[in-house]
Amino acid sequence: MSSVLDDLRRRVRSIFWRARVKFVDDSGPAQKMQVLLNGLATPDNRLRAAEFGFTSNPPIDSDAIALHVAGDLSAGVVIGTNHQPSRPKGLRPGETMLYSEDGKSVYLTASGGIVVEAKGQDVAVNDAANVTWNCSGDFTLNVGGKFKVVAPGGTTLTTPTVQSSGDMQDNVGTNPHTMAQMRTIYNGHKHPVENVQGGSSTIVSDVPNSTE
Template identity: 60%
Template sequence: MTRELDVGPMQRMIRRALTAFARALLSAVNDSGGVQVVQISLSSTEVRDGSPRIAEFGFSSHPPEGSDCVVAFLGGDRTKGIVIGTCHQPSRPKNLGPGETILHSQDGKSVYLTASGGIVVEAKGQPVVVNDASDVTWNCSGKFKLVAPGGVEIDAPLVQSTGDMQDNSASNPHTIAAMRQIANLHTHPVKGVQGGGSSVTSDAPNQQQ
């Protein structure tokens, strides 16, 4: 008799365990509150609105419509679902290597921590802005290279360098310090010197920068 009485509760427990998790499709997002809430479709006839989506601290995103979801139901109750995972298949970066990580958006912008190629930031032709930094320091063990076809603008009261600076490096072999030294020591040949208050125009300097 004891076994027969236990069958009902046991079946209910098994049923709740089997329905504790489900896969769903995300159809809408409300990101205005302290906790993001979403609308999910568990099937063509089962839609849940206002389901909270819980993400790790320090990471926040707005999943696109049609994203896959993993939903956990508290106590197996289908009215108490919490979204604990999302994936947007069309925009998910593929073929990552072991140990690699990438932070990405739907339109392809990303910060890619590669296994052997360093860190790659892909801005997709859009601006990159750093706001309200007290100081910005780049510690490089090698060369810092800046490629800017549109030019470089520096809005600063002073630009300092502990080393030499060189412009037109493809054709100019001298640094600014070397050109200053040449300018300080150069001489001009003066021809047709006259006395009194006469003046003459000198030739080009003997030393060329």
């Protein structure tokens, strides 16, 4: 009887183990891990059960929680992971963040909306049929480099005013001048007037001597 109870206690104690991630195989339909259980045992091919719609590849030496069915150490699954050095800290109740080891994140804040931190790297939206921004307030885009829009079907702005703090240029493939440069040319151009006559004659000028 005592041996049965001892076996039961051992199995209960073995249901949950703290572990360390040592290797991740992310090539198949289910992610598999090698985890270090007790400083000695390093079982392979432990399936990782992650939430639908979310996937990650935890860095080596991430914390892990291993669950063993009926306390059988040969039948385990990883149900949770945590990488202490890169885990964001100080979130307020109700906040959520998607993050990577190098600091990129999508932060759903309690009071500041949604914050995307790209850490100076590229952000791409691929194969979108249509992209629509419906803004109820001000839309601010802070770009350190160049903001590029590729829209073969055209771009439509439904707005009463389009403002720019800098200059604008259209038909860049054939037009060498910005709008400010064209305005300067226009304001300074002259029309030559030939065959001036007196009296009640009507004078018609020629085309301007500056065409841009």
